[in-house]
Amino acid sequence: MADHFIQGSFAFTCSIAEAALIEEAWQLAADLMGDFEPAPVSDDLLAVFPPTIGDKPLSGFIAIFDDANFPDFGAEIRVENSIEDPKTCTVAIFGATDFQPWPIAGLIQRCCQLSLTVAPVGFDWSFTCTKPYLDSFGGGWCAVFPDRIEIEFTREALSKALNGDIS
Template sequence: MANNYLQAAFAVTVTAAEARLIAAVENAVEALDQGLEGEDRQAAFDALGPAFAEAFPPGEDDPFAAVLAIFPDANFPYLDATISFDEEDDDRKTVSFTGDQFGIEQIANLLFACAKSALPLGFEYAYTCDRLRHDEFGGGAVVITETGIRYRSTSDIVREALAARSDEGANGYVLATRDAEHGLSFWNTEEGFGRLATATVFSEREAAEYDKPIADDEPEWLACPADNL
């Protein structure tokens, strides 16, 4: 028997109005948990105030339609995080998010909708287990910008790194020549041979069609290394 966790703990500084909006979403979750219908459901929505209605406009069939959209499963509208607010500043508030079974997607959607002043922002999370079992550990990160949300897991990083290492030239090629005194120099199409940092990177097709420059040592194509983890 083993227990698995999806853990995260981070804080975001937002405006006082944004902090109130996040708190209103928590209140909306409580209202949804009561299973209210009809006029009672509408009254619960109206009680959350105009700022909430602006951020999460009511739908034709359900006033809570927009807020339900932040959850991976609208039938289970739970944030799956403990949210706490500091009281140190009237204008800015630090909001903390923690949890052992953390709601990654819904918290990311919540921040995208409610914490515009804090963007861009990101947070990390970890998959852990209380037993040292193979393949039970990992994690990832979420990056939230004005244009949307990007998710990146450690398994993605490992898979892509292994694929790149098994595919020579996946990151392109550089043209190099060797000098007896200075070592390798790398070709830049505008400046000639120089440092690797300024080298022109060619695709496999471009390298095959490119006319090599004349040099004392015959230039050779070198595959660019895979990105480091």
């Protein structure tokens, strides 16, 4: 038996309003994971996560997770106001055991549309194992744009390189 870990850590700059949406969404996910009654969801958050199922207002939010019954980002968040620009914040996202790239990227894309028009957000992650099992090490990268999310795993990049498919 071995333990597997997905780890990531990155920070980006966004507006105070966008950071507030991220914090609200993060708390909502934590409440749902803990099986707590979530606080009332703001109209702003519902606007960026419109329902995908008519009678379930949180269905649009839950849709960014791989498992609707397990809405977890696998990371922690820290938001700090910018000293240089009082209209922006730095958002740090970090996790050492179960970092979830797709939901995190989906959250950033939905909550930070204005900031993403200025500059995309990128991050990478690794997955490791406590034992030297084959194919138990690797990672990937993600680039979040206003209109798309690009994610690639290192195994895919290696396969392309080995096949001479380098662009």
